[in-house]
Amino acid sequence: MTEEMKQNTEKTLMEELGFTEVEIARRRAFLELGDDDIQELLSINKLAKEYADPVIEAFYKHLLSFEETRVFFQDPGLLERVKRAQKAYFSRLTQGDYDNTYIEDRLNIGAVHERIGLPVKAYLGMYNFYLRNVANHLYEAYKDMPGKALRVYLSLLKVVFLDIGLAIDTYINRREQLIGKQREAMRELPTPVLQVRDRLLIIPVVGILDSYRARQLTEQLLDSISATRAKAVLMDITGVPIVDSKVANHLLQTVSAARLMGATVILTGLSPQIAQALVAIGVDLSHVRTTVDLQSGLEEAERLLGYRLVPVGERTGTNQAHV
Amino acid sequence: MAEVVRVAIRSDADIVMVRQQARVLAKELGFSASDLTLIATALSELARNIVDYAGQGEIILSLINQGGHRGLVIIARDNGPGITDIERAMQDGYSTGKGLGMGLPGTRRLMDEFEISSGMGQGTTVKVTKWAR
Numbered sequence: 001m002t003e004e005m006k007q008n009t010e011k012t013l014m015e016e017l018g019f020t021e022v023e024i025a026r027r028r029a030f031l032e033l034g035d036d037d038i039q040e041l042l043s044i045n046k047l048a049k050e051y052a053d054p055v056i057e058a059f060y061k062h063l064l065s066f067e068e069t070r071v072f073f074q075d076p077g078l079l080e081r082v083k084r085a086q087k088a089y090f091s092r093l094t095q096g097d098y099d100n101t102y103i104e105d106r107l108n109i110g111a112v113h114e115r116i117g118l119p120v121k122a123y124l125g126m127y128n129f130y131l132r133n134v135a136n137h138l139y140e141a142y143k144d145m146p147g148k149a150l151r152v153y154l155s156l157l158k159v160v161f162l163d164i165g166l167a168i169d170t171y172i173n174r175r176e177q178l179i180g181k182q183r184e185a186m187r188e189l190p191t192p193v194l195q196v197r198d199r200l201l202i203i204p205v206v207g208i209l210d211s212y213r214a215r216q217l218t219e220q221l222l223d224s225i226s227a228t229r230a231k232a233v234l235m236d237i238t239g240v241p242i243v244d245s246k247v248a249n250h251l252l253q254t255v256s257a258a259r260l261m262g263a264t265v266i267l268t269g270l271s272p273q274i275a276q277a278l279v280a281i282g283v284d285l286s287h288v289r290t291t292v293d294l295q296s297g298l299e300e301a302e303r304l305l306g307y308r309l310v311p312v313g314e315r316t317g318t319n320q321a322h323v
Numbered sequence: 324m325a326e327v328v329r330v331a332i333r334s335d336a337d338i339v340m341v342r343q344q345a346r347v348l349a350k351e352l353g354f355s356a357s358d359l360t361l362i363a364t365a366l367s368e369l370a371r372n373i374v375d376y377a378g379q380g381e382i383i384l385s386l387i388n389q390g391g392h393r394g395l396v397i398i399a400r401d402n403g404p405g406i407t408d409i410e411r412a413m414q415d416g417y418s419t420g421k422g423l424g425m426g427l428p429g430t431r432r433l434m435d436e437f438e439i440s441s442g443m444g445q446g447t448t449v450k451v452t453k454w455a456r
Contacts, residue, residue, distance in 0.1 A: 018379050022402060176333070183336045210335040242342065242360065244367035245425040273360035280361060281368070281429030282415055 013107045014100070017173055024103055031162055037155035038096045044138070044152050045094040051137040055130065056087050062129050069122050090130070093159055106163050110170035120171060127164055131157070191217050193224040199231040200301055201263075202294075206239030214250035218257055225261045232301040233258055236294050238269030248283040255288050264289065264304060268297035327385040332399075333378075338370040341382050345395070348384050352393050352455040362395065362453055365433040368426045369399035369449055376419075377403020377447065387452075394435070394454040402446040409441055 028034075060083060063069045073079045089109070092102075113123060135153055142149035191213070194202045201224055205217065221233065235254070237243070243251070255265040266289045270278075278285060291297040302309060328348065330341040342363045349362055366382065373380035380401025387396050406412045415428050427449075431437040434451040441447035 020402070180334065180336065208335075208339055210338075212335075242363045242367055244364050244371065245429055246367075246371050271360075273357045274364075276357050277360050277364040277433065280432045281364065281425050282432065283425055283429070 013111060013170070014104050017107065017169055019103060019107070021100070024100065027162060027165065028098070031158045033098070033158040033162060037158055038098070040152045040155040041094045041159065042096050045091075047137075047141055048091060048094045051134070052087050052090055055090065055133050055137070056083055058133055059086065059126070059130060063126065068119070072116060072118065093156065098159060098162065103166060106166040107170055110167035111174070113167065114171045114174050120168065123167055124164065127160055131160060191220060193220055195228055195230075196298070197305070197307065199229060199305055200234070201225065201228065201230045201232070202234045202236065204236045204239065209240055209247045209250060211246075211250070214247070214254070218254045221254060222257055222261055225258060225263045230263050232304050233263050233265045234294065234297045234301055235265055235267050236269045236297070237267065238294070243274050243278060245281050245283055248278060248285065252285070252288065266291060266297045266301055268292070268294045327383065329381055329383045332370050332373045332380050332382055335374060338367055338374070341370055341384075342366050345384050345397070348386060349395050351386065352395060354453070354455055358453065361433045365430045365451060366397060368430045369397065369451070372426050373399060373401045373403070377401035392454060394452050396450065396452050398448065398450045400446065400448040405443045405445045405447055406441040407443045409439060413439075
């Protein structure tokens with residue numbers, strides 16, 4: 001598993017999860033993992049090496065006695081490699097230096113377990129099994145000094161909980177990445193630019209307007225303006241739930257860009273609540289043409305383009321007069 | 324019903340999540356439709372500041388009851404670079420980024436109470452409250 005781990009190591013895992021020096025220090029502080037604990041753990045490093053083999057053997061016997069964990073060990077060679085890696089880790093637990101490198105290692109190992117699909121309950125169950133075993137060994141070794149056994153055990157608990165937290169974070173991170181990817185896929189939903197009449201476009205904006213979509217929207221709009229030589233554009237934001245200052249900024253930029261292309265943008269579908277919020281924030285949309293709804297926007301655009309909407313009867317009448 | 328919700332803010336998409344959570348909480352207090360929009364807008368501003376300036380952080384929403392007066396408290400915190408000059412950051416149109424510079428002063432106007440603490444290298448915590456009428 002060590003070889004596989006190296007191959008799968010993502011150098012950016014620490015950054016991806018936001019692990020800075022400050023964050024690591026905070027985690028340690030919250031667990032009250034201090035220098036005393038490190039001294040306690042270092043003091044049993046020799047003992048830990050002595051009980052390493054029996055603990056590892058018991059550990060894997062337990063793992064292999066359950067179908068759901070046994071399935072991971074079809075290959076005997078793999079089992080041997082994993083045992084060695086595990087032994088190294090248990091020994092590492094009592095070697096101090098719970099620094100960046102240590103954290104990074106733990107995160108990578110957590111990621112490997114997530115990738116193979118080891119359930120969190122198995123992860124926690126095995127930590128629990130390990131701690132119970134070690135507790136017995138400590139109890140035996142320090143029969144005459146029960147205080148020492150307890151102190152060491154409590155220090156070990158802190159490091160183990162630090163590690164558990166890191167492992168679970170890698171699991172959560174993976175899920176979040178997955179959700180992120182799904183969101184990305186949903187963002188690919190196109191924002192269609194529709195031609196209503198000669199030189200008049202409608203662009204209905206639906207959903208959340210983030211930077212990515214706003215850029216996409218601007219590009220599509222400008223392309224369409226150029227392709228259709230549009231003079232007026234109705235941008236309808238009825239389907240945009242919230243317009244904060246950033247979204248407003250995006251809209252303003254799109255409007256300015258369209259203006260440079262010779263088209264007037266009319267913003268329609270601004271709800272009373274959003275209008276109120278924009279005023280409260282202090283965003284100035286006064287130099288953007290806005291109308292309450294799409295219908296009035298359409299009327300204004302037609303006026304702008306010199307169209308005049310005439311009822312059928314009237315028009316027929318005129319035609320007849322000509323005939 | 325939960326009275327406190329924490330939402331991790333790491334990307335634009337989390338902004339939607341936090342708005343939805345806030346909507347659920349705020350509805351309990353009987354806020355009007357326009358108040359809900361003001362709250363959602365303020366949340367957007369706060370969450371965007373986290374994403375744009377600190378990369379990541381968190382927003383904690385809680386319901387409070389102060390002598391029969393009920394309200395929604397929003398705490399937005401991050402461990403980002405922090406704000407060196409809070410006074411300037413609270414001025415309209417001032418931005419170190421590419422924004423309109425309306426985020427913080429705008430948020431103050433959207434909410435009833437506003438507190439900010441920040442310093443270079445110390446991250447930023449903004450606490451705002453909207454009282455139910």
